Amino acid sequence: MSQATSQRLTIRQIAELAGVSIATVSRVLNDRGDVSDETRELVSRVIHENGYTANRSARGLSAGRTGLVGILVPLVYPAYFSAILAGAAEALSERDLQIVLSPTGHEHDREVSVLDRLRGLTDGALIILPEESSEELERLLDRGYRFVVLDPLMPLDERIPSVSAAHTSGADQAMRHLLELGHRRIAQITGPRGWLATEDRRRGYRAALAAAGILPDPALEVEAVPEVDPGRAAAEYLLDLPEPPTAIFAFNDNIAIGAIQAARARGLRVPDDLSVVGFDDVEHATIVTPALTTVRQPLAEMGRTAVSLLSRLLERHRFETLHVELATRLVVRDSTAPPRSA
Amino acid sequence: MSQATSQRLTIRQIAELAGVSIATVSRVLNDRGDVSDETRELVSRVIHENGYTANRSARGLSAGRTGLVGILVPLVYPAYFSAILAGAAEALSERDLQIVLSPTGHEHDREVSVLDRLRGLTDGALIILPEESSEELERLLDRGYRFVVLDPLMPLDERIPSVSAAHTSGADQAMRHLLELGHRRIAQITGPRGWLATEDRRRGYRAALAAAGILPDPALEVEAVPEVDPGRAAAEYLLDLPEPPTAIFAFNDNIAIGAIQAARARGLRVPDDLSVVGFDDVEHATIVTPALTTVRQPLAEMGRTAVSLLSRLLERHRFETLHVELATRLVVRDSTAPPRSA
DNA sequence: AGCGTGACCGAAAACGTTTCCGGAACATAA
DNA sequence: TTATGTTCCGGAAACGTTTTCGGTCACGCT
Numbered sequence: 001m002s003q004a005t006s007q008r009l010t011i012r013q014i015a016e017l018a019g020v021s022i023a024t025v026s027r028v029l030n031d032r033g034d035v036s037d038e039t040r041e042l043v044s045r046v047i048h049e050n051g052y053t054a055n056r057s058a059r060g061l062s063a064g065r066t067g068l069v070g071i072l073v074p075l076v077y078p079a080y081f082s083a084i085l086a087g088a089a090e091a092l093s094e095r096d097l098q099i100v101l102s103p104t105g106h107e108h109d110r111e112v113s114v115l116d117r118l119r120g121l122t123d124g125a126l127i128i129l130p131e132e133s134s135e136e137l138e139r140l141l142d143r144g145y146r147f148v149v150l151d152p153l154m155p156l157d158e159r160i161p162s163v164s165a166a167h168t169s170g171a172d173q174a175m176r177h178l179l180e181l182g183h184r185r186i187a188q189i190t191g192p193r194g195w196l197a198t199e200d201r202r203r204g205y206r207a208a209l210a211a212a213g214i215l216p217d218p219a220l221e222v223e224a225v226p227e228v229d230p231g232r233a234a235a236e237y238l239l240d241l242p243e244p245p246t247a248i249f250a251f252n253d254n255i256a257i258g259a260i261q262a263a264r265a266r267g268l269r270v271p272d273d274l275s276v277v278g279f280d281d282v283e284h285a286t287i288v289t290p291a292l293t294t295v296r297q298p299l300a301e302m303g304r305t306a307v308s309l310l311s312r313l314l315e316r317h318r319f320e321t322l323h324v325e326l327a328t329r330l331v332v333r334d335s336t337a338p339p340r341s342a
Numbered sequence: 343m344s345q346a347t348s349q350r351l352t353i354r355q356i357a358e359l360a361g362v363s364i365a366t367v368s369r370v371l372n373d374r375g376d377v378s379d380e381t382r383e384l385v386s387r388v389i390h391e392n393g394y395t396a397n398r399s400a401r402g403l404s405a406g407r408t409g410l411v412g413i414l415v416p417l418v419y420p421a422y423f424s425a426i427l428a429g430a431a432e433a434l435s436e437r438d439l440q441i442v443l444s445p446t447g448h449e450h451d452r453e454v455s456v457l458d459r460l461r462g463l464t465d466g467a468l469i470i471l472p473e474e475s476s477e478e479l480e481r482l483l484d485r486g487y488r489f490v491v492l493d494p495l496m497p498l499d500e501r502i503p504s505v506s507a508a509h510t511s512g513a514d515q516a517m518r519h520l521l522e523l524g525h526r527r528i529a530q531i532t533g534p535r536g537w538l539a540t541e542d543r544r545r546g547y548r549a550a551l552a553a554a555g556i557l558p559d560p561a562l563e564v565e566a567v568p569e570v571d572p573g574r575a576a577a578e579y580l581l582d583l584p585e586p587p588t589a590i591f592a593f594n595d596n597i598a599i600g601a602i603q604a605a606r607a608r609g610l611r612v613p614d615d616l617s618v619v620g621f622d623d624v625e626h627a628t629i630v631t632p633a634l635t636t637v638r639q640p641l642a643e644m645g646r647t648a649v650s651l652l653s654r655l656l657e658r659h660r661f662e663t664l665h666v667e668l669a670t671r672l673v674v675r676d677s678t679a680p681p682r683s684a
Numbered sequence: 685a686g687c688g689t690g691a692c693c694g695a696a697a698a699c700g701t702t703t704c705c706g707g708a709a710c711a712t713a714a
Numbered sequence: 715t716t717a718t719g720t721t722c723c724g725g726a727a728a729c730g731t732t733t734t735c736g737g738t739c740a741c742g743c744t
Contacts, residue, residue: 008486056408058731060399061730063732076424076431082424103428119395143393363725368701368703381722396701400699400700402729404701406729
């Protein structure tokens with residue numbers, strides 16, 4: 001191995017070593033027909049012996065596809081996103097597509113510029129919780145870029161492919177559970193106002209109350225950033241109310257965990273003195289004490305579904321359903337019980 | 343906007359629209375000198391008006407760099423990995439590098455083939471917990487690929503750049519803490535045998551015992567896959583011992599959480615009846631009850647450090663330190679206390 | 685012998701950039 | 715005046731593939 005310069009090998013050098021043309025090497029590389037078994041064998045050996053791999057930029061340029069798919073995600077760390085990511089990654093790898101991961105930090109402008117970059121680099125993208133308006137996304141579509149939105153923050157135009165979870169039904173299940181346990185004074189800690197998920201779940205919450213003949217009390221609906229600390233603060237506010245709730249329906253598991261912490265800090269016991277229901281069912285929900293009753297979103301499944309939608313788009317199948325809503329399901333654990341007074 | 347075919351624009355069309363050569367457009371795109379303000383202004387406007395972005399494959403081919411960095415990670419979901427990923431992502435985005443994310447599922451062969459792919463696509467890579475032998479990695483190095491290993495599983499050749507955490511010192515801090523609290527019978531749930539981290543921490547564990555004049559009891563060292571359930575099983579075994587430990591030093595937070603669950607299931611109280619120390623300090627550690635005393639690994643910082651090492655390699659700076667070990671630090675929370683008998 | 689048919693393979697164009705090189709226009713210095 | 719820069723710009727090569735198109739050859743048939 002007199003590998004003087006450790007330059008990358010090119011297809012031309014492999015062709016030379018094997019005594020064939022570059023076209024033939026390319027055919028072997030891509031498993032095309034029109035090569036005799038003998039030649040194929042020979043070329044494969046040379047390729048292997050020299051550890052050659054094709055330059056993907058050249059391939060992308062020549063073939064017009066890069067085999068790359070962008071994933072735009074606000075943050076990498078939170079379990080919510082990494083669960084979706086994990087599902088998407090699995091499905092993409094099955095399709096031999098590579099992931100270009102782009103965190104956007106919830107920043108609109110950064111997201112726009114990342115998308116611009118991605119347009120020249122990837123075949124398509126998954127956009128999780130996009131900060132962009134429907135109009136902006138439509139423009140992207142008109143420019144010929146193919147993408148799928150995961151869990152849209154706001155209502156999007158019909159033409160924009162999207163995957164989301166059944167928020168209203170999930171909220172309804174959670175509320176029905178609490179109502180069946182006998183709760184009457186049920187608070188809701190919502191997500192940020194205006195988010196689709198927030199409003200859909202609010203609808204479910206109110207509808208369930210109405211169905212049970214309970215007049216919704218505006219004081220029992222409070223908004224929080226979907227993280228633990230804001231959740232704790234919101235719960236503290238609710239527990240300080242003159243007439244505090246006996247149950248809290250939280251926008252996500254983080255908020256629910258904050259609520260449990262708030263209760264504990266006040267010497268209240270969950271679920272005896274306060275029932276708490278979360279949303280998402282990330283791993284945290286099983287770690288916390290008491291284990292959280294929560295509405296499960298099939299996050300990995302959402303990722304996989306988005307990929308299958310996208311890959312159909314990439315193959316130019318136009319006629320498919322552009323919108324998928326996956327079912328949510330209540331998982332009952334230990335954070336809910338009948339109210340004390342019942 | 344009579345955008346009949348929504349084909350992507352090329353630099354040639356932009357040049358035509360602006361009435362200049364493609365060389366000039368390229369210069370504007372890349373902020374090179376040698377363009378009059380006037381022309382630059384004009385070209386920028388045309389670019390913007392038409393929403394043009396360069397084809398990265400072509401750029402990569404021509405310029406010899408793709409601006410892509412691979413990240414090989416066993417799994418995406420676990421907090422340990424996403425924390426590192428988050429740090430690396432931040433640092434890469436500051437350097438205008440894009441991430442190609444490749445989960446390998448802890449599978450050696452998959453990792454090898456992913457690396458092969460990445461060699462033709464990216465400028466370099468971060469390899470987290472590589473499954474590969476030092477020899478395999480050296481071969482990669484010899485082929486001219488640039489990469490940094492994060493948290494090596496086994497000892498690597500000097501030439502291979504790596505970033506890791508101070509395992510031995512971390513273990514020592516944890517043990518010292520338990521010893522100072524008065525524990526004498528301290529068990530260890532280790533990670534998989536042979537892992538560098540496992541052996542280093544084992545060394546710290548034994549050294550601390552020795553320094554305290556305690557003879558290590560082989561029965562108190564048990565191995566577990568670093569997840570919650572195996573952790574619980576291992577703890578159950580320890581608690582069933584004729585003479586059970588009063589404290590457990592776990593290989594990571596997941597195992598520690600499993601240990602807490604095992605104790606609770608037996609009616610033991612943590613930390614009163616059993617002290618537990620974890621390792622990593624992922625978010626779980628603050629969610630669990632009682633909050634976990636644990637050795638903090640600066641995961642995001644490790645990601646950032648690896649990126650800064652890699653980017654120096656990419657710029658062909660050869661002389662830098664190739665090995666970085668970041669300090670670990672004990673974070674005392676609520677899962678440790680003096681033993682009952684003390 | 686002549687012809688058609690597959691099977692196999694090579695030449696060369698094309699993909700969209702970057703960058704080297706040199707030329708035009710103009711200013712400045714001797 | 716000529717020589718010498720400077721500044722700005724365009725032509726064209728180069729990057730490493732894929733893919734089209736056509737050519738060669740062996741073979742079997744008429």
